[in-house]
Amino acid sequence: MQPYLRIEHHVLRDGANFSSVHEKMIYFLVQSYAGSDGLAFPSHQTLADAVPCGKTTIKTCLQSLIEKGWIEKVKRFDRHGGQTSNGYRICLPERVVSRQEGGAGDDSGSATCRPQRKRG
Template sequence: MEEIFELDLNAHEKLVYLYLTCTANSNMQASPSLSKIAKQCSISRSTAKRTINNLVEKGWIAKDTRHFQDGNYHSNQYTILREA
């Protein structure tokens, strides 16, 4: 895991990536809300959202937007695509 510090990611990206990795299940998937990510990483919700989008664009994670059967929004599911 020490390799994360050598990656071309900014501090927020490293922190959020580590949080998602630590909370992921055996399939390397995690489903925390943006508010939970923000709180646990001591960043704002908007910073968490921007950071998630950056990690998706850089190919570190995938984001699957989920909805309940009635169409209401459910928390996203994040899949770790690359291991540090």
Template structure:
């Protein structure tokens, strides 16, 4: 991953689905901003369809965000395209219209946010859940801004991804937000995420809002955190003595030495 490319991608104001795709390109680009993923790979990383990926890539090219390089094998057969990010271009901070960034399956209630795109009739499930698990819970309802300071995010989350993950939790209640973060921590610890943690977590949040989230490993992370908290409460760290206490202890020791020597005929 190129830090320069990720920083460049973050600075562009785009609709959510387009932003995730641009971040996916930056996540696999080299220091010169070049990468050559297939449309299928990008669709899987962004939880969308290949057709939506193709449309948004064309929009990126029209806006000058990327240059598409058609690549061919020695036999003349076309292979996956190469994409060069315009890292030298300053972000124009102009958000495209909602219609231009609306992914396949989006609706007016969730502008620009592409739903998990699967063939019709296929139930979208989290990569951590078995296909037969269709457990449905009531959708999470927005309850204002989440208190981010009280949430614990896995140290495995990259610094460049932390702010995006926090932003995705803006409308998630605090208790449910921590459960989603614990599910993310479990997935990262067990190497279940192959690609962008932000894109994976965005899909998890969408499922939670739709009432389709069923935790797989969140309880493991929560139990470990509770155990660590209980141990700390039972064995609090000893307070460090103040400078005054240290000085008084040192002087008392000197006084004992002086008194002892005085009892043996004085100092020599």
């Protein structure tokens, strides 16, 4: 685990693409749990304790982040085929991807799920 989390300024300062401060904080927390492959596995309770808020708020915000394309839900299964807890993959908003690839980007807030590359 890295001792810090790098957050792009325009994502941190963005007041339009997140529905609430809870949603923004949950996005950053999930990002802080992500490994080098971009996958994170924090429980709803772990996130609720860190924000702090209730698990219902966590579930609502995670669903909203999934619908907006900021994260992707990854179903996990045990060796017998039974589903275990979900994981989450951090996605880069399209305008961030466009800027990194030399494009102009836009402020539409649309996202493409491309695993975030860890820097460090």
